[in-house]
Amino acid sequence: MTEKRFLTLADVGEVLNISSSQTYALVRSGELPAIQVGGRGQWRVESAKLEEYIAGAYRKAAAARSSLPLDEAADA
Numbered sequence: 001m002t003e004k005r006f007l008t009l010a011d012v013g014e015v016l017n018i019s020s021s022q023t024y025a026l027v028r029s030g031e032l033p034a035i036q037v038g039g040r041g042q043w044r045v046e047s048a049k050l051e052e053y054i055a056g057a058y059r060k061a062a063a064a065r066s067s068l069p070l071d072e073a074a075d076a
Contacts, residue, residue: 003047004047005046005047006035006037006044006045006046006047007044007045007046007047007050008042008043008044009023009024009027009034009043009045010023011045012032012045012050015050016054024043026053027043027045031053032045032049032050032053033045033046033049033053034049
C-alpha cells in the first residue's frame with residue numbers, strides 16, 4: 001500500500017493526536033499549510049507539509065529547551 005499524498009484534517013488530527021478543532025485552527029492560522037479541494041472546499045494537507053510542520057515543531061522545542069536555565073532544562 002502506498003502512502004497517501006494528501007490527508008484529511010481528521011487524518012492529520014489523528015497523526016498529531018489533537019482534536020479536529022485544533023487541526024482546523026492550525027490550518028486557518030496558516031501554521032499548517034493546506035489546500036481546499038472539490039466543490040465543497042474540503043481541506044487537505046499534503047503529507048510532506050505535515051512532516052515539515054512536525055520537524056519545525058521539534059526545532060522550536062529544541063530551541064526552547066536550549067534557552068532554559070540548566071536547572072529548568074533538567075525538569076523538562
